[in-house]
Amino acid sequence: MWSATFVLLFSCYGLMSVNCVSWETTKSLKEHLLGNYSKDIRPIRNQSDPVIVKCNIQLTDIVDLDEVHQILSVIMIFTLRWKDEFLGWNSDKFEGLSYIQMDQEKIWTPRINLHSNLDDADLFGDVRYRLTARQNGQMTWTLSKKISVTCLMDVVLFPLDTQRCALAFTPLLYSTEEVKLVNVEQSVNTSDLKPHGEWVFGNSFYINWDYKLDEFNMSVLYMTMEFKRLPLFFLQNFLVPIIIISFLNLLTFWLPDGSGEKASFSITVLLALTFYLTSVSSYLPQNSNEPILITLFISFLLTLSCLTVLVSLILINRHHKHQDIPQSTENNHNVSMKENKKHGGKLDKLWGILRCRNSERRKCGFTIDVLLFLIFFIMWISLTAWFFVRLFRLL
Numbered sequence: 001m002w003s004a005t006f007v008l009l010f011s012c013y014g015l016m017s018v019n020c021v022s023w024e025t026t027k028s029l030k031e032h033l034l035g036n037y038s039k040d041i042r043p044i045r046n047q048s049d050p051v052i053v054k055c056n057i058q059l060t061d062i063v064d065l066d067e068v069h070q071i072l073s074v075i076m077i078f079t080l081r082w083k084d085e086f087l088g089w090n091s092d093k094f095e096g097l098s099y100i101q102m103d104q105e106k107i108w109t110p111r112i113n114l115h116s117n118l119d120d121a122d123l124f125g126d127v128r129y130r131l132t133a134r135q136n137g138q139m140t141w142t143l144s145k146k147i148s149v150t151c152l153m154d155v156v157l158f159p160l161d162t163q164r165c166a167l168a169f170t171p172l173l174y175s176t177e178e179v180k181l182v183n184v185e186q187s188v189n190t191s192d193l194k195p196h197g198e199w200v201f202g203n204s205f206y207i208n209w210d211y212k213l214d215e216f217n218m219s220v221l222y223m224t225m226e227f228k229r230l231p232l233f234f235l236q237n238f239l240v241p242i243i244i245i246s247f248l249n250l251l252t253f254w255l256p257d258g259s260g261e262k263a264s265f266s267i268t269v270l271l272a273l274t275f276y277l278t279s280v281s282s283y284l285p286q287n288s289n290e291p292i293l294i295t296l297f298i299s300f301l302l303t304l305s306c307l308t309v310l311v312s313l314i315l316i317n318r319h320h321k322h323q324d325i326p327q328s329t330e331n332n333h334n335v336s337m338k339e340n341k342k343h344g345g346k347l348d349k350l351w352g353i354l355r356c357r358n359s360e361r362r363k364c365g366f367t368i369d370v371l372l373f374l375i376f377f378i379m380w381i382s383l384t385a386w387f388f389v390r391l392f393r394l395l
């Protein structure tokens with residue numbers, strides 16, 4: 001019993017400021033502080049000096065970086081510190097009470113505006129968070145908030161792109177002579193950042209400057225953050241299939257002219273490429289000032305595929321035209337040839353040379369297909385090489 005009382009008294013002595021302050025003391029301190037307080041006036045005795053608001057930002061979550069709508073969503077913890085010259089007290093007179101929690105509605109708080117914010121103009125207007133007042137008048141306001149801002153994204157190098165988004169914070173209602181917003185650290189604190197599947201945080205920096213708006217200067221705190229895309233998903237799901245399918249396209253020339261397969265095969269490949277172009281486009285913003293490399297690449301492959309279809313159709317057409325000739329009777333042969341010459345003219349002559357009509361047909365058919373395959377293969381390989389050089393910025 002005695003020892004328990006002794007321990008209680010002892011711990012009371014040791015932790016006086018935390019545990020053993022009476023309700024009456026806290027109440028009288030609040031009355032003392034707020035009795036003559038006016039929350040509409042900046043808490044500085046010399047009203048020609050600015051209130052310095054120190055801002056520290058911690059990034060905890062990357063919610064989304066939406067390329068299509070160009071919106072960045074993150075969760076951040078803000079710590080705002082300023083000195084309130086009217087909220088200081090002598091802790092000896094209040095049982096050693098060195099800090100108390102304050103209600104944000106009852107005292108002056110800096111209102112902060114975030115430019116390009118999709119929600120309210122007053123960034124912390126709707127949240128109620130810890131606001132701690134210390135005996136020397138130091139105020140600490142800690143808030144956690146999800147913010148969504150527009151961010152112009154550059155997806156030219158998709159999926160190896162790096163996005164840069166700038167957040168601009170400025171005190172609402174006050175000019176730079178009244179409230180100044182400054183950063184404490186040089187970069188955003190990311191020690192508690194949770195990993196994101198698609199994006200990794202690069203670096204960040206602050207810029208502090210005065211922005212002239214109409215008649216007065218506003219203090220603006222710019223915070224720029226970099227996010228680098230993890231490309232594995234897109235490489236696996238888009239780039240590898242596109243390259244394989246477009247290579248299949250070249251094998252069209254391997255099929256015989258006689259069957260209709262040549263046309264249907266090349267059209268199937270064309271459709272597959274169109275499907276990939278649509279899929280990739282759904283990940284990209286609708287308007288872009290510069291052509292997006294991957295879309296350009298797929299468009300070129302599509303053009304190549306269209307050319308293959310065209311060439312296949314010509315080959316099939318010519319094949320059937322020439323196959324009709326031997327089918328006609330011996331007597332009519334010369335007549336057919338003459339008619340053919342009338343219709344075809346120079347093109348037929350060229351065809352004859354390419355097909356080497358006089359030698360064995362099969363061997364010559366193979367020759368023209370090999371020639372076409374080589375031409376298309378060179379086009380395909382130079383296109384692919386161009387794309388990778390540009391994408392990885394090798395040159």
Ligand SMILES: *[C@@H]1O[C@H](CO)[C@@H](O)[C@H](O)[C@H]1NC(C)=O
Pocket residue numbers: 031032035036
């Ligand atoms: C408020 O100010 C008046 C006049 O300066 C003073 O008499 C009074 O004691 C103050 N009240 C508190 C609670 O500080």
Ligand SMILES: *[C@@H]1O[C@H](CO)[C@@H](O)[C@H](O)[C@H]1NC(C)=O
Pocket residue numbers: 046047048049
């Ligand atoms: C208030 O601050 C200004 C500028 O810092 C100074 O010129 C002025 O003398 C100060 N006024 C008082 C009453 O201290």
Ligand SMILES: *[C@@H]1O[C@H](CO)[C@@H](O)[C@H](O)[C@H]1NC(C)=O
Pocket residue numbers: 058185189190191
């Ligand atoms: C970042 O925040 C954590 C937790 O709030 C803190 O421990 C750490 O010191 C901070 N890092 C820097 C560089 O300020």
Ligand SMILES: *[C@@H]1O[C@H](CO)[C@@H](O)[C@H](O)[C@H]1NC(C)=O
Pocket residue numbers: 210212215216217
């Ligand atoms: C704004 O800042 C500029 C340059 O710092 C200064 O010349 C100008 O007087 C300021 N305007 C106001 C209204 O204080």
